Amino acid sequence: MRMAKEEDYLIKKFGIEKPFKTPDGYFDSFTDKVMSNLPERTFVEETRVVTLWDRVKPLVYLAAMFAGIAAMFAIAEDFVGTDNKEQLNLVSTTQTETEVFQAVYSDEAADYCNYLMKENDMDDYSMYLYLENVVE
Amino acid sequence: MNEYNEREVTALLQDSATRKEAFSMIVKHYSEQLYWQIRRIVLNHDDADDLLQNTFVKAWMNIEYFRGDAKISTWLYRIALNECLTFTSKQQITVPMEEYIESKAEELADDQYFTGDEIQILLQKALLTLPEKQRMVFNMRYYDDMSYDEMSQIFGTSVGALKASYHLAAKKIEEYVKRHS
Numbered sequence: 275m276r277m278a279k280e281e282d283y284l285i286k287k288f289g290i291e292k293p294f295k296t297p298d299g300y301f302d303s304f305t306d307k308v309m310s311n312l313p314e315r316t317f318v319e320e321t322r323v324v325t326l327w328d329r330v331k332p333l334v335y336l337a338a339m340f341a342g343i344a345a346m347f348a349i350a351e352d353f354v355g356t357d358n359k360e361q362l363n364l365v366s367t368t369q370t371e372t373e374v375f376q377a378v379y380s381d382e383a384a385d386y387c388n389y390l391m392k393e394n395d396m397d398d399y400s401m402y403l404y405l406e407n408v409v410e
Numbered sequence: 411m412n413e414y415n416e417r418e419v420t421a422l423l424q425d426s427a428t429r430k431e432a433f434s435m436i437v438k439h440y441s442e443q444l445y446w447q448i449r450r451i452v453l454n455h456d457d458a459d460d461l462l463q464n465t466f467v468k469a470w471m472n473i474e475y476f477r478g479d480a481k482i483s484t485w486l487y488r489i490a491l492n493e494c495l496t497f498t499s500k501q502q503i504t505v506p507m508e509e510y511i512e513s514k515a516e517e518l519a520d521d522q523y524f525t526g527d528e529i530q531i532l533l534q535k536a537l538l539t540l541p542e543k544q545r546m547v548f549n550m551r552y553y554d555d556m557s558y559d560e561m562s563q564i565f566g567t568s569v570g571a572l573k574a575s576y577h578l579a580a581k582k583i584e585e586y587v588k589r590h591s
Contacts, residue, residue: 280580281552287587288533290553293526294449300459301445305438308466309430317426317474 414439420478429473436482437466443483443554444490450549451494451542453514453534455523461497465490480563487564491546498542511538536586540579547572548579 391401414435422432444465449458468489469476476485503510515535518524526534537545543565550556550564558569565572 280577280584283584284533284552284580284587288529292446292450292553293524293530293534294446294453294455295523295525296445296455297523301442304441304445304462305434308437308441308463309434311463312430312433312467312470315470317429 416482420482423473423476423478433470433473436469436486440483440486441466444486446553447487447546447549448490448494450537450553451546452497453518453524454521457497461490461493465493468493481560484560484563491564494546495542507539511535514538532587532590533583535590536583539586540582544575544579547575548583551576552580 387401387405390396390404391398396404419432419435422428422435441462445458445462448461448465449455452458452461465486469486476482505513512535515531518526518531518534537548540548547561547565550561551558558572561567561572562569567575
């Protein structure tokens with residue numbers, strides 16, 4: 275669809291014939307001229323051989339992904355396990371209170387011995403003999 | 411295969427064994443229309459001949475990247491017009507525009523391969539006032555009646571922008587001609 279308003283004037287005044295020409299037989303010999311001047315090229319074919327690895331790769335990646343997820347769960351479980359153990363340790367600590375009491379009592383016994391030694395003017399050896407008799 | 415068939419040629423291009431034969435068909439089929447596009451831009455036959463050869467050499471050097479997504483003509487036009495833009499950008503104009511246009515008109519008048527008269531020289535002078543890309547759009551539409559859709563693929567510009575560019579070019583030429591007649 276030609277002949278817009280702007281074109282109208284130009285077509286009437288100048289026409290659409292090209293005011294140029296080429297040397298005689300230019301286009302007849304052009305193809306040969308171009309083809310003989312083309313740089314030599316070697317093309318590497320892009321045909322690709324599908325290897326066994328190419329075929330199993332998606333499966334391997336999938337398996338690796340699941341293994342990764344499983345490992346994450348295992349590690350997470352370990353962390354949870356550690357917490358439990360720490361809680362268990364707390365429990366066991368509370369369970370050995372008797373030992374703590376024994377330690378406290380032994381301190382009291384020592385204090386009592388010191389008191390006896392001081393009040394009765396006893397030396398270490400005398401105290402040792404005394405305690406030996408008490409134990410026997 | 412004597413008749414040029416774009417689909418068959420595109421298929422032959424994909425195979426390295428038949429690539430050169432297919433390329434020869436392309437050169438034969440497109441050389442004339444590309445030549446005239448280039449010639450209207452550079453005006454001189456020798457320059458047009460050089461640029462046309464460069465266009466085909468560049469196309470050949472990148473032939474493996476042509477996958478048939480676009481038409482062969484679109485691909486070649488793009489290369490050719492880029493060659494023209496590179497060529498014209500290298501021609502540094504160191505004189506005022508009017509002086510440059512006059513010197514080009516004189517060259518044209520003396521050119522043995524220019525067949526136009528004074529009126530045609532006036533048109534060429536008017537065309538020289540346009541920016542290169544606008545001149546290309548005008549030439550494609552005015553002389554070859556190329557569709558805006560095809561031009562859009564070549565230039566990578568919207569159809570609307572090309573229509574505006576063409577009408578603006580036609581208006582500028584008309585004004586120049588009326589001013590200088």
